[in-house]
């Protein structure tokens with residue numbers, strides 16, 4: 001849910017309400033992002049102990065130092081990620097944030113915004129996610145859910161046998177888990193580049209308000 005700025009702030013800057021994500025969204029986003037990074041680094045450490053592809057991740061990109069350390073980090077971060085995820089999803093659904101701000105746009109709007117984005121012409125309006133952002137955010141939330149579910153299925157393949165079965169068995173579930181991690185890393189690269197290209201959004205996601213200099217409704 002986006003918060004509106006006070007009328008005083010708005011009239012002095014001649015802008016339409018430049019809203020920023022609410023505290024719950026911001027706090028759960030950053031806790032989730034930090035735990036996701038820990039899960040990726042420790043996951044790479046665990047992968048290196050038994051690679052399924054003909055490569056290993058470089059040690060500097062891994063977390064935990066050895067298999068046992070990687071597993072300890074991976075599970076510690078998993079609980080943090082799940083807690084933040086439950087609060088984020090619950091709040092997003094109950095407050096109407098998902099319906100209002102993240103509901104995917106129609107194919108025509110997506111096509112138009114993708115074309116503009118590829119030509120670096122996609123404008124960004126404060127407090128409003130464009131069709132590309134809505135698609136990416138909804139997509140990564142679904143991918144994150146699949147990552148957690150496939151991870152649980154390879155962690156407890158006996159107790160959660162039905163889940164492992166749903167993913168097509170242990171070996172396929174492990175590959176799905178790896179593929180979902182790859183999609184999250186790809187999302188992260190695009191997401192961080194976009195956040196750096198439009199630093200006002202980064203400021204808003206950290207501080208919950210627009211930066212003092214951002215007086216335009218739309219920034220390119």
Ligand code: HEM
Pocket residue numbers: 001021025029032033034036037092101102137138140141144184188191192195201202203204205
């Ligand atoms: C670690 C580096 C990250 C940075 C710098 C970052 C930055 C941001 C920023 C600036 C926004 C607000 C965009 C706007 O207002 O236009 C945002 C929103 C979002 N980010 Fe990230 N993010 C990071 C990691 C992640 C990760 C790991 C995920 C999930 C896998 C993620 C998922 C999302 C989602 C779903 C939103 C929309 C939140 C909502 O309004 O409900 N981010 N991020």
